[in-house]
Amino acid sequence: MLPELTGFALAGAAAYAADLGLFLWLRGPVGLGPLTAKALSFVAGCTVAYLGNAIGTYRRRAAPATAVRRARQYAVFFAVNLAGAVVQLLTLALSHYGLGLTSPRADAVSGAGIGMVLATCLRFWGTRTLVFRTARRTARHRARRCAKE
Template sequence: MSTDRRELIGFAAVGLLAYAVDLTLFTSLRGPAALDPLTAKSLSFVAGCTVAYLGNARGTYRRAHATGVRPYAIFVAVNLAGALVQLLCLAVSHYGLGLTSQRADTVSGAIVGMALGTVLRFWGTRTLVFRA
């Protein structure tokens, strides 16, 4: 299997796990915990980001240098940019379009926003954090 293909599969697998953590926590915080959507998404992002970093550093890219402060700081910056994309989708839907149901918040923040943010994260993770 080519390195690019292995990398894409590893990134996707780690991303799915991080997404599951993010979505589960967001849904719990937005529903039973009754937090506002932006707070719930922010907290679920931190949990998902941590899972993604550990999985990519130790699994997908297997880079010994990826455990330092600098790569982690860059990873966080890349993921914050992705999170801003997610939050923007959620804010536009919830506050701009008035789609305020839990379902609408989940679709805009955890599906549409996550998909767009993932494109940015993959590029940034591959080129800025774990480059060969």
């Protein structure tokens, strides 16, 4: 499990750097609005994380992927990452609006601290179990689906 966690963390760090770097560039020299810049940088960060995990961390875990399978994997990966972003926002909203902890420090702790930890746990679980399933799990899923048809 340690090599998997390490690979996931390295892919996440590269994704974070891509997200932050692109966001700052799009907001600064390019002059895009904050939401447009963040949406574009989020997609770029997701793509970097997906590639890092597909080519690195989980490259031996699943059967060889076709272009269609890669597209499905990326769609599920993106959804898992979007769910992680929602967890971070909900953690911040609960702390700020629900608990009344409105200082910048409280926002940083709840959104970038606690929210990030919870979102990372969700992303790790989702990436491991939903995106890069083992070949055995994939075969079992296919067998169940065929039995239903």
